[in-house]
Structures are given as C-alpha cells and as structure tokens.
Amino acid sequence: MKARPHLDSVLAAARQLIIPSLAVLSAFVAGAVVVAAAGFNPVQTFAALLDGAFGSGINFTETLVKSTPYLFTGLGVAIAFRSRSFNIGAEGQFYMGALAVSWLGVAITGLPSFILIPLLLAAAFVAGGAYGAIPGYLKAKVGASEIVTTVMMNSIAVQIVSWIIKGPLQEPRHFYPETAEIVNAAKLPVLVPGTRLHLGLVIGLAMAVAAYILIFKTVLGFQIRAVGSGALAAEYAGINVRRNVVLAMAISGGLAGMGGAVELLGVTWKLYSNFSPGYGYSAIAVALLAKRNPLAVILTSLLFGALATGANNMQRAAEVPAMLASVMQALVIFFVLGYAVYEDRFARYWAERKPRDRGPHAAAAGKEAAGSNA
Amino acid sequence: MVPLYALETRGITKRFGALIANDQIDLTVKPGEVLSLLGENGAGKTTLMNILYGLLRPDEGQILVGGRPVEFRSPRQAIDLGVGMVHQHFMLIPAFSVAENVVLGMRKKTGAVISRTRLRSSIREFSHRYNFDLDPDARVGDLPVGLQQRVEILKSLYRGAQILILDEPTAVLTPQETGDLFRVIRHLQGEGKSVIFISHKLNEVMEISQRVTVLRLGKVQGTVETSATSPAELAKMMIGRDLAAPSSPRTGGYTGPTLSLQGLTVRREGKEACSGISLDVWGGEVLGIAGVDGNGQNELVEAILGTAPVASGRVILDGRDITGKGPARAIDAGLALVPEDRQTRGLIMDFSIAENLILESHRAAPFRRGFFIDEAQVNRFAAGMIQTFDIRSGGGASAPASSLSGGNQQKVVLAREISREPKVLVVMKPTRGLDVGATEYVHRRLLEERAKGKAILLVSSELEEIKGLSDRIAVMHRGAVTGLVWPDVSEEDLGQLMTGAKTMLSALGPRGGGEQ
Numbered sequence: 087m088k089a090r091p092h093l094d095s096v097l098a099a100a101r102q103l104i105i106p107s108l109a110v111l112s113a114f115v116a117g118a119v120v121v122a123a124a125g126f127n128p129v130q131t132f133a134a135l136l137d138g139a140f141g142s143g144i145n146f147t148e149t150l151v152k153s154t155p156y157l158f159t160g161l162g163v164a165i166a167f168r169s170r171s172f173n174i175g176a177e178g179q180f181y182m183g184a185l186a187v188s189w190l191g192v193a194i195t196g197l198p199s200f201i202l203i204p205l206l207l208a209a210a211f212v213a214g215g216a217y218g219a220i221p222g223y224l225k226a227k228v229g230a231s232e233i234v235t236t237v238m239m240n241s242i243a244v245q246i247v248s249w250i251i252k253g254p255l256q257e258p259r260h261f262y263p264e265t266a267e268i269v270n271a272a273k274l275p276v277l278v279p280g281t282r283l284h285l286g287l288v289i290g291l292a293m294a295v296a297a298y299i300l301i302f303k304t305v306l307g308f309q310i311r312a313v314g315s316g317a318l319a320a321e322y323a324g325i326n327v328r329r330n331v332v333l334a335m336a337i338s339g340g341l342a343g344m345g346g347a348v349e350l351l352g353v354t355w356k357l358y359s360n361f362s363p364g365y366g367y368s369a370i371a372v373a374l375l376a377k378r379n380p381l382a383v384i385l386t387s388l389l390f391g392a393l394a395t396g397a398n399n400m401q402r403a404a405e406v407p408a409m410l411a412s413v414m415q416a417l418v419i420f421f422v423l424g425y426a427v428y429e430d431r432f433a434r435y436w437a438e439r440k441p442r443d444r445g446p447h448a449a450a451a452g453k454e455a456a457g458s459n460a
Numbered sequence: 461m462v463p464l465y466a467l468e469t470r471g472i473t474k475r476f477g478a479l480i481a482n483d484q485i486d487l488t489v490k491p492g493e494v495l496s497l498l499g500e501n502g503a504g505k506t507t508l509m510n511i512l513y514g515l516l517r518p519d520e521g522q523i524l525v526g527g528r529p530v531e532f533r534s535p536r537q538a539i540d541l542g543v544g545m546v547h548q549h550f551m552l553i554p555a556f557s558v559a560e561n562v563v564l565g566m567r568k569k570t571g572a573v574i575s576r577t578r579l580r581s582s583i584r585e586f587s588h589r590y591n592f593d594l595d596p597d598a599r600v601g602d603l604p605v606g607l608q609q610r611v612e613i614l615k616s617l618y619r620g621a622q623i624l625i626l627d628e629p630t631a632v633l634t635p636q637e638t639g640d641l642f643r644v645i646r647h648l649q650g651e652g653k654s655v656i657f658i659s660h661k662l663n664e665v666m667e668i669s670q671r672v673t674v675l676r677l678g679k680v681q682g683t684v685e686t687s688a689t690s691p692a693e694l695a696k697m698m699i700g701r702d703l704a705a706p707s708s709p710r711t712g713g714y715t716g717p718t719l720s721l722q723g724l725t726v727r728r729e730g731k732e733a734c735s736g737i738s739l740d741v742w743g744g745e746v747l748g749i750a751g752v753d754g755n756g757q758n759e760l761v762e763a764i765l766g767t768a769p770v771a772s773g774r775v776i777l778d779g780r781d782i783t784g785k786g787p788a789r790a791i792d793a794g795l796a797l798v799p800e801d802r803q804t805r806g807l808i809m810d811f812s813i814a815e816n817l818i819l820e821s822h823r824a825a826p827f828r829r830g831f832f833i834d835e836a837q838v839n840r841f842a843a844g845m846i847q848t849f850d851i852r853s854g855g856g857a858s859a860p861a862s863s864l865s866g867g868n869q870q871k872v873v874l875a876r877e878i879s880r881e882p883k884v885l886v887v888m889k890p891t892r893g894l895d896v897g898a899t900e901y902v903h904r905r906l907l908e909e910r911a912k913g914k915a916i917l918l919v920s921s922e923l924e925e926i927k928g929l930s931d932r933i934a935v936m937h938r939g940a941v942t943g944l945v946w947p948d949v950s951e952e953d954l955g956q957l958m959t960g961a962k963t964m965l966s967a968l969g970p971r972g973g974g975e976q
C-alpha cells in the first residue's frame with residue numbers, strides 16, 4: 087500500500103498530460119492531411135521532420151538551441167497568465183531585451199565574461215520588464231486592455247528596432263541594416279564544442295525552476311495567483327491587485343527580454359530586423375500547452391523548437407516547403423485552444439469514472455492524489 | 461394509472477474518492493407533494509440532487525420517474541423527463557435578459573430562429589400564471605436576488621418541469637421574499653407538481669412541507685410526516701443530539717468605542733448609498749444592523765473595508781483613521797470581515813482550503829519566511845482550523861474550496877476571520893447556508909469573541925439572529941440609520957423602522973457602558 091500514493095500522484099500528473107498530448111497528436115494528424123493534400127507523402131515528411139529534430143547529435147543540439155527562446159518567452163507568458171493578464175507582448179519585450187544587449191554588448195568593453203554576461207542579462211531583464219510593466223500599469227491604473235496595448239507595443243518595438251539598426255546603432259561601416267557584433271566577452275560560452283549549443287539553455291532551465299518556485303512557493307507568487315484566480319476575494323483580503331498585476335507583467339516581460347538577450351548573446355551576436363520569427367507569439371501557445379506551469383514549459387518549448395528545426399530538414403530532405411512547419415505550429419495552437427474548451431468536461435468524466443473503474447480500495451489513494459494535485 | 465411516486469431513488473450511492481457522499485439513499489416524492497430534505501452541511505443533499513438532475517452519475521442505485529427506471533446522462537435528459545432544479549448558487553447569465561436566460565440552452569422547438577415576440581409573450585404569460593411579475597426584457601444582472609431566483613424557477617417550469625428541486629432557495633431571500641416563494645410553491649403543488657425543498661431553517665421546513673427526509677453523513681436517517689414532528693425532533697435526527705440553547709456569556713464590560721463611524725456618506729454611481737451614518741461599536745458588544753437587503757448595508761461595510769468611495773465622514777478603528785485607505789490598512793488596524801458573498805468575495809474557489817485560510821495572514825510570520833511561504837506552518841494551521849471549526853472536506857486541507865459543500869465553504873471564511881484575533885469583526889449573514897448545529901457553533905463563537913472584548917458588527921436580514929445576539933440594534937433604511945434600539949424592541953417597531961415609517965434613536969451607547 088505504501089507505494090500507492092506515490093503511484094497515484096504520478097498517475098495524476100500523467101493525466102495532466104493527456105489533453106496536451108491529444109492536442110499535439112491531433113495537430114499531427116491534421117498536418118498529415120494537409121501535407122497529403124499538398125501532394126507530399128506524409129510518412130516521409132514526418133520522418134524527415136523527426137530526423138531533422140532528433141536524428142543526430144548535432145540535430146538535437148540545434149533543436150535545443152531553437153527551443154531556448156521559446157523557453158524564455160513561454161515562461162514569461164505563463165507567469166502573466168497566472169495573474170490573468172494576457173501578455174501578447176512577449177514579442178516586443180523579446181526585442182527590447184535584445185536591443186539592450188546589442189547596445190551594451192558593444193559599448194561595454196574591458197569586463198570579463200563572468201561579470202559582463204550577468205550584467206547584460208540583468209539589463210535585458212530590466213528593459214523587457216519595463217516594456218511589460220507599461221501595459222501592466224495601464225491595465226491596473228485605467229483598465230486598458232493589456233491584450234490591445236501589448237499588441238500595439240509589439241509594433242512599436244519592431245519599429246524602434248528597424249530604425250535603430252539603420253540609425254544610432256548601425257554597424258560601423260553603415261552598410262548592413264544591423265548592429266555591430268558584440269564583444270567576445272559578451273558571447274555566451276558554447277556547451278558542446280562543434281555545436282551551437284550555448285549556455286543560454288542552462289540559464290533558461292534555471293529560470294524555469296526559479297519561475298516555478300516563484301509562483302508556487304513565494305509570497306509574491308501566492309498573491310499573483312490569488313489575483314488571477316479571484317481578484318475580488320484577493321482585494322478583500324488586502325492583497326494589492328494592481329501592484330501584483332504590474333509585477334506579474336514586469337516579470338513576464340523581464341523573462342521575455344532575457345530571452346531576446348540570450349538569443350543575441352548566444353546565437354546571432356547582433357540585432358537585425360526579423361531577429362525573431364515570432365517567438366513571442368508562439369510563446370502564448372507554449373504557455374497554454376504547458377497549462378501555465380513553468381516546469382511544463384520546458385517540454386512544450388522543446389516541442390516548438392523541434393518543429394522549427396525539423397522543418398528545415400523537411401524542406402531539404404522531403405522537399406516540403408518549411409511553410410508547412412508553420413502550418414503545423416498553427417495547428418498545434420489551434421488544437422490546444424480547442425481542447426482546452428473540453429478539458430473541464432473531460433476532467434469531470436474522468437473523476438467520475440475513476441472510483442467505479444478501479445474499485446473502492448483504490449479510491450482512497452486516488453483522492454489524495456487528486457487533492458495534492460489541485 | 462397514476463404512479464404512487466413521482467420520483468423515487470433506490471440505493472443511490474456516490475463516492476468522491478474515499479468519501480461516501482451518498483450511501484444507499486432511498487427517497488420517495490409523491491405527486492403534488494413538498495418533500496423537505498434536511499441534513500448537516502456536507503450530509504450529501506446537493507450531491508443527491510445533482511444526481512437527480514443528471515449533473516452527477518451515481519456509482520450505484522436507480523432512479524425512477526413516474527415509476528419507470530431512468531438513467532440521466534445530462535440535465536437535458538432530466539428536464540426532458542420533467543425534473544428541474546434551481547441551484548444553491550444561481551446559474552444565470554447576468555448580461556442576458558430574462559427571456560434570453562429562460563431559453564438559453566433549450567433545444568430548439570421553434571426552428572433555428574426563435575421569434576422574439578412569441579417568446580416574450582409566452583414568457584409573460586407563464587410569469588403571469590405564477591404571479592411572478594417578471595419583465596421578459598429586464599437584464600437579469602439588474603434584478604434583485606429574489607427575482608433572479610424566479611427566473612431560475614421560470615426556466616425550469618418553461619421546460620416543463622413536473623418535479624422541481626430547490627436547493628436552499630431561502631438562504632438568499634428576505635423573509636418577505638420567502639413568503640412569496642412559498643406562495644409559488646403552493647401554487648405548483650395545486651397543479652400537481654412535486655417540489656423537493658432544501659433548507660437549514662426548521663421553521664420553513666415545518667411550514668411548507670408534508671414530509672421530511674433527514675440525511676446524516678450521507679445516509680438516510682429517517683423520513684417523517686411534518687405534522688407528526690417538531691423542530692427539536694428534526695434537529696436531533698439531523699445532528700444526533702439535542703440542540704443547546706445559545707448561551708451568552710456576559711462580558712466584563714465595554715471598552716472603546718473600538719469602531720467609530722462618523723457621518724459616513726458613500727456615493728456610488730451618482731446615488732447616495734449611505735447618508736451621514738454615525739455609529740459606534742464598542743469593544744465587548746455586538747451591534748446588529750437590521751434592514752431589508754439593499755438599503756446601504758453593503759456600501760457601509762465596504763466603506764469600513766475601504767473599497768467603497770467615501771464622499772464624506774470618517775472611519776476610526778481603534779483610534780486609527782482608516783477612511784478610504786483600502787483593505788490592507790483596515791486589516792492591519794484590526795479589522796476582520798466575513799462578506800456576504802462567500803464565493804466571489806470570501807473565497808478563491810480554485811485555491812485549496814489551506815491557501816484560503818491564509819489569504820490575509822500569509823503576509824506575516826509565521827506563514828511568511830522572507831520571500832517564501834512556510835508550507836509546513838500553513839498545513840499545521842489548516843489542520844487545526846479544520847478540526848476546530850469542523851470543516852468537512854473529503855480531500856483534507858489541500859482540496860480546493862470548490863469541492864466543499866456550501867456550509868463548509870462558509871466555515872472556512874469564518875475560521876479564517878475569527879482566528880486572526882481581530883479587534884473589530886464585521887460579519888454579514890454569518891450563518892447563511894449553515895446547518896443548525898454549525899449555526900449554534902458560530903453564534904457561540906461570536907459571543908465568545910464578544911466576551912473577549914471584541915467589537916462585533918453583525919449585518920443580517922434575519923431578525924431572529926439579530927435580536928438573539930445583539931446588544932444594540934441599528935436599523936437601516938435607504939442608506940440612513942432610522943433606528944438605534946435595544947434588542948427587546950417589538951417586532952412592530954422594528955418593521956416600521958425598517959420601512960422608514962418612523963425613527964427611534966434610543967440606544968446611543970451600550971447599556972451602562974457608554975459613559976466612560
């Protein structure tokens with residue numbers, strides 16, 4: 087009997103995965119139909135996709151490299167969601183973080199990496215954080231919908247970047263529309279020689295754990311969740327709703343900003359237009375698929391990274407346009423949102439079936455698992 | 461052939477994990493009968509009704525409607541067979557009109573487009589038949605609770621309900637509205653419809669029903685003819701012991717005033733909700749606020765808490781001016797509040813019981829340790845509260861508040877507020893939804909807090925509760941205090957004060973204590 091509660095909590099966790107897995111599975115089935123309709127062999131196509139993402143050591147490290155920006159932006163969006171703020175602005179915040187380090191990473195010279203890199207990441211956190219805090223503040227203060235303001239601020243960020251890379255921060259020869267390459271000390275160290283896998287992944291994983299602790303173990307996280315789940319009751323309990331909304335948006339923006347910085351310091355070393363292929367937008371799906379759980383974001387960002395990496399190989403090997411990978415991403419988002427609607431019904435069905443299916447003896451342990459899971 | 465029973469259950473059993481919420485329930489309802497269902501908080505009443513309405517499926521047992529075995533997979537099937545239900549917590553869409561709410565989710569009988577005019581006239585007709593006095597075009601959110609409930613009832617009747625389940629319908633009603641509801645129930649009875657009526661108020665049960673079935677710990681304790689029983693006997697069946705008369709330990713004396721409202725005026729949406737209210741609540745006294753709901757009580761409480769805009773006047777708590785400073789300041793100064801609406805203001809339904817119990821106190825030691833929340837402390841505290849306040853949760857302290865029965869949700873709020881050892885305790889309808897045993901307990905706890913020298917402001921529309929607990933009674937009418945009287949005031953005077961027919965300010969301070 088001793089093992090039961092443990093087993094059951096594992097089962098309960100597994101149950102959390104059912105809906106997201108179904109969503110992904112459905113996306114692949116629908117994707118297969120699309121691929122077939124476009125005149126390609128779905129089996130070959132998906133084989134190429136999988137091979138491209140996981141087929142070799144080098145491919146896998148590429149997947150991890152691609153996953154990293156999704157990880158940061160996904161974490162950011164997940165935290166904002168916890169306070170019931172729909173941060174659609176991770177894209178702009180991502181750019182702001184990148185912008186900050188594209189400037190400071192060139193301007194600050196003479197510092198060793200172990201001081202410079204943390205300094206740059208902190209600056210990116212502040213830049214993205216401020217950029218997220220503004221819509222948070224507008225929401226808290228005058229009730230402006232953060233959905234609208236963050237989208238608008240995304241456009242502003244993109245415009246600022248496209249001006250800056252041709253203006254004040256353009257590379258010294260004023261030839262390319264991009265910033266100068268950052269100093270060597272600012273570049274994130276490579277983890278596996280011969281690959282592009284850089285320290286950013288480790289930083290991202292640390293941030294996921296930190297975000298989990300923040301949300302579930304700290305006073306601030308308690309308040310953010312309270313505000314998100316029951317703003318009125320939180321207010322009655324003396325929790326400052328506005329302050330927590332602004333803070334959640336700031337942290338959210340900070341993480342997205344850090345993501346932009348990590349991408350720049352680890353991969354591109356400079357800023358140019360279309361620096362982000364929409365990491366900040368996909369982040370919404372990454373966070374939803376993970377059910378706003380920071381640890382689960384690790385898995386869902388890996389999925390999105392794999393899709394992006396596999397798509398390239400799909401194009402090369404199966405000659406399927408990489409555009410289809412974007413279709414796949416869109417399908418995943420579509421199904422994630424679609425299944426979310428049915429989730430409650432599904433959960434209820436499951437909860438009611440369980441005691442009967444498993445007999446009265448298992449019921450006690452099942453209850454505990456459900457409780458600790460809530 | 462008319463079947464003997466309109467509705468019958470045989471051996472209904474429902475488990476939630478280890479908890480057996482319904483245990484081999486046999487229940488019968490005759491045609492044209494009002495059957496009351498009595499039982500402690502968490503006895504399994506709502507669960508059983510949800511099963512009858514197709515919201516939950518039983519693990520074992522059978523339901524018979526009109527003598528035929530049926531199996532409900534959804535409320536839709538229940539309603540097709542003539543079973544309707546009005547929930548403890550309403551399920552209306554506030555932004556929709558009465559007519560829209562009534563037809564919402566109905567299977568289309570009229571084709572894809574519902575003719576608005578036809579719908580309106582047929583709803584008007586229905587409403588007329590039962591003396592409902594409902595305007596089909598009114599926005600549900602604008603209606604008072606009593607009328608919202610009628611919309612719920614209308615919804616069921618419109619769908620052809622023959623058996624109507626009312627889960628604690630009177631908990632949200634004024635005595636007047638309860639009278640109206642009873643007239644409706646009798647009318648339905650006259651049409652041969654059956655009603656299952658759930659209430660914790662024994663006098664209501666005695667008045668409206670023909671038979672009473674008592675549940676205890678998920679089992680049927682017994683069924684009795686109402687004419688052959690008494691409230692005391694019912695209480696005993698329900699809680700398994702005699703009900704103690706609420707004793708009131710007398711206090712050492714009065715101190716303060718601890719809470720002082722000075723010329724408080726609250727303006728909301730251009731209207732004056734409270735006009736120049738001056739009241740003192742002394743340490744060691746219970747000041748009751750009586751009045752028909754919606755006469756400024758809510759705004760008064762919110763002004764004390766600091767969430768309503770105070771146009772003029774001051775709120776002084778224990779010598780500190782907290783006017784308009786917000787809940788955090790008020791709480792820090794020593795205020796505790798049990799709000800009327802437990803599900804949106806009192807609790808966070810997704811949060812666990814433990815988390816709800818520290819909703820205010822998580823900010824300080826012992827629950828706070830630096831940036832972190834000390835989970836071990838929280839769990840120890842929650843376990844203690846669950847024990848002390850007899851909160852019945854199948855899943856322990858980590859179960860979400862939403863899994864608790866209505867009365868047990870209320871206990872969580874009370875436990876949290878009382879345990880904070882406040883200087884001033886503002887309680888609104890503290891025993892709403894509580895069974896007689898729990899009501900007795902809460903009343904006793906409130907009197908104990910009074911004996912400890914706390915100042916208690918009790919807002920309730922239940923006169924019995926107000927008169928039984930208060931040292932003084934303030935009566936509110938249209939945002940003003942029309943009366944300040946002793947609890948031995950006559951019902952008649954109280955009624956006139958509540959309608960604003962006269963004013964009477966005699967009890968300006970607690971007896972023999974106001975002079976210091």
Ligand SMILES: Nc1ncnc2c1ncn2[C@@H]1O[C@H](COP(=O)(O)OP(=O)(O)OP(=O)(O)O)[C@@H](O)[C@H]1O
Nearest residue numbers: 476481501502503504505506507863864865866867
């Ligand atoms: N969805 C659920 N999951 C787990 N436990 C539940 C659930 N619903 C009800 N319970 C438990 O079943 C028991 C019976 O609850 P129910 O709501 O039927 O009580 P009740 O008699 O209506 O009480 P009250 O008078 O307080 O409304 C309670 O202990 C409650 O905690």
Ligand SMILES: [Mg+2]
Nearest residue numbers: 505506865866
């Ligand atoms: Mg109930």
